[in-house]
Amino acid sequence: MILRMFKGHNGIKINRFLKENPITVFFQKHYGTIIILVVMVAVISIKSPIFFTAKNGINILRQLSLNAILTCSLTLCIISGSIDLSVGPVLSISGILFFSLLEMGYSPFIAISAAMLFGMLIGLINGLIIANTNIPPFVVTLASMYILSGAGFLYTDCKTILFSHPTV
Numbered sequence: 001m002i003l004r005m006f007k008g009h010n011g012i013k014i015n016r017f018l019k020e021n022p023i024t025v026f027f028q029k030h031y032g033t034i035i036i037l038v039v040m041v042a043v044i045s046i047k048s049p050i051f052f053t054a055k056n057g058i059n060i061l062r063q064l065s066l067n068a069i070l071t072c073s074l075t076l077c078i079i080s081g082s083i084d085l086s087v088g089p090v091l092s093i094s095g096i097l098f099f100s101l102l103e104m105g106y107s108p109f110i111a112i113s114a115a116m117l118f119g120m121l122i123g124l125i126n127g128l129i130i131a132n133t134n135i136p137p138f139v140v141t142l143a144s145m146y147i148l149s150g151a152g153f154l155y156t157d158c159k160t161i162l163f164s165h166p167t168v
Helices: 001-007 011-020 022-047 052-078 087-103 106-132 136-158
Strands: none
Touching: 022 136, 052 087, 087 136, 106 136
């Protein structure tokens, strides 16, 4: 732990106090992550004047929004006692489909609808395979993860898609 740095002549007493004191055990167990997060934000704010700006806050929230949506869906999956490893590649292929349709001249509404329908179709296929066979969800979603990753790499030729559209 962090407090092993403070091993002086009574370092054993400090360490034993922190391990046996119910208040410190409670805070370490329940609020340890939050305390570390607050300390990190404080240190980064002191070191970088740009960190606590509105522009940076919006940038962080924009980057976290996608992960938050994926986390909510995966939470439901894990609560049901299953796991889905194909979420990342489904998102990737859906994005590729979305931008490809925009590039072909389709409206953003059509492109978003097609990407969402594709993601739901892959989820339906995975669900039907899991429900109608004895194959574990881990194996089914692992296989679809590799299939979709390979399809995405083949379509994009392993390159990043650069795209600019006035509506996006």
